[in-house]
């Protein structure tokens with residue numbers, strides 16, 4: 317009999333499987349970039365990307381496969397990566413972080429994933445998104461703090 321995978325998300329490849337494996341993750345990332353490139357709410361972060369999003373789609377999908385406990389497909393093709401570091405040249409503050417997370421939340425909502433996995437995934441993605449914001453604000457302090 318087919319037993320559903322009872323391992324908690326974050327254990328082994330449970331998250332990768334809950335996301336539908338590589339095909340499910342590629343579908344989610346296509347939804348993410350389709351939305352980002354067509355919805356004005358995400359115009360600021362869309363404008364930071366290269367005109368041709370094919371490589372961006374491939375890189376993010378491959379990264380998430382490994383990050384969710386599946387095969388390390390990003391490393392295989394592009395080498396080692398530090399997520400905050402590769403964003404250090406970009407002007408990402410709280411509004412840009414939240415654009416990214418909102419766009420991803422809506423892309424994830426459209427996938428056929430279990431509801432508890434959708435919640436888990438977005439909680440987990442907040443962590444690197446916030447690390448990116450912190451790295452970028454350290455690299456390029458934008459506005460002086462108030463009252464200084």
Ligand code: HEM
Pocket residue numbers: 361364365366372375376379394397399402403406408412413414416417441444445446448449
């Ligand atoms: C906080 C909000 C974020 C924004 C606004 C953002 C934006 C971007 C942009 C504009 C690029 C393309 C950079 C370029 O080609 O010059 C990029 C690349 C990338 N991002 Fe993000 N990102 C964010 C968060 C994240 C998070 C949370 C992850 C992973 C969980 C991630 C994974 C990646 C990867 C793997 C690449 C490709 C890096 C490379 O190989 O060059 N990003 N991001």
